[in-house]
């Protein structure tokens with residue numbers, strides 16, 4: 001319960017930070033500006049969203065799949081810290097639920113949770129508008145159920161979405177695998193993979209790439225899968241990876257992850273392979289650090305959490321490995337694994353960390369600058385197109401520049 005409270009507090013802290021952040025940030029450099037504007041006005045018209053002009057248009061992640069496949073549970077467990085058992089009481093989703101996931105870090109997107117059955121032929125459902133601004137489409141398949149119908153829906157959804165926007169990343173979560181043995185899991189994955197790709201090949205659409213993940217809300221697999229989905233939407237990923245590689249190779253560190261603390265999504269890691277055990281240890285460490293901070297730390301006069309960019313933690317494991325966590329920004333932390341001997345040179349590690357942090361700040365600054373320019377441009381173009389609707393927008397763009 002205490003963990004839940006702390007997470008709620010952190011989430012609400014993040015929401016507060018978001019509104020301030022939104023003031024200075026504009027759209028991610030993700031899709032065409034014309035699409036931004038169009039998607040923005042369409043969303044308002046079609047779905048009645050009341051976003052102000054200030055609102056950032058973020059890449060969308062759609063959660064789709066049959067009824068009761070586990071879509072809402074995934075969203076609640078990953079982004080609301082709901083305990084997996086509580087999802088048993090979730091009611092069926094009847095309308096599209098949209099949620100902003102943002103922080104001052106690189107994690108910034110919208111999740112749209114769709115009701116189980118979407119009728120693509122329903123004229124009130126403007127799927128073209130929805131797919132146009134989509135970065136990733138996650139299709140959830142219940143592995144404990146018969147998946148023939150799910151595969152049919154997957155095929156229909158993917159082909160429709162691809163026609164509208166070929167840049168969407170298609171991610172298939174073979175979900176609820178907690179009830180299956182290891183052999184059974186591999187068997188199901190192979191079967192689903194083969195059938196889905198055969199269907200695409202039969203339709204002459206071999207070029208569509210589907211990524212498959214075995215997931216469950218009862219372990220870390222869902223966080224790991226979500227991390228990979230989100231990473232594909234971070235344009236700065238290669239830069240972050242490069243910075244991490246330089247940092248670890250100069251500090252005697254074996255592995256490092258850059259985490260979004262609230263969601264426990266890792267947004268980047270170095271080039272060495274990731275194993276699930278290491279990832280689990282990082283998640284546990286983040287939980288421990290937040291818990292200890294909340295129990296023993298002193299809140300400031302405004303009642304804010306005693307957890308900030310100065311926070312750090314060291315855990316010595318009983319196999320001569322040391323885990324070292326350091327905050328990079330309020331919502332971003334780096335978790336490193338290194339040998340006890342390497343940790344003796346902590347001064348060097350801290351100095352290198354300082355350089356790493358400055359480099360991350362520079363990446364942020366560039367991003368903010370680009371976003372501010374885009375925001376200004378989009379607002380001006382919007383206002384001008386309202387004043388002179390007949391004049392082609394491209395012309396305005398040239399004038400403004």
Ligand SMILES: Nc1nc2c(ncn2[C@@H]2O[C@H](COP(=O)(O)OP(=O)(O)OP(=O)(O)O)[C@@H](O)[C@H]2O)c(=O)[nH]1
Nearest residue numbers: 068069070071072073087088092093116176216217
């Ligand atoms: N065993 C197991 N059950 C799960 C998992 N994820 C979700 N569930 C259960 O699946 C049921 C349906 O979950 P929901 O999240 O409501 O499913 P949904 O896809 O959002 O359903 P609709 O809103 O009707 O489209 C709930 O009882 C969850 O507890 C999982 O990883 N493992």
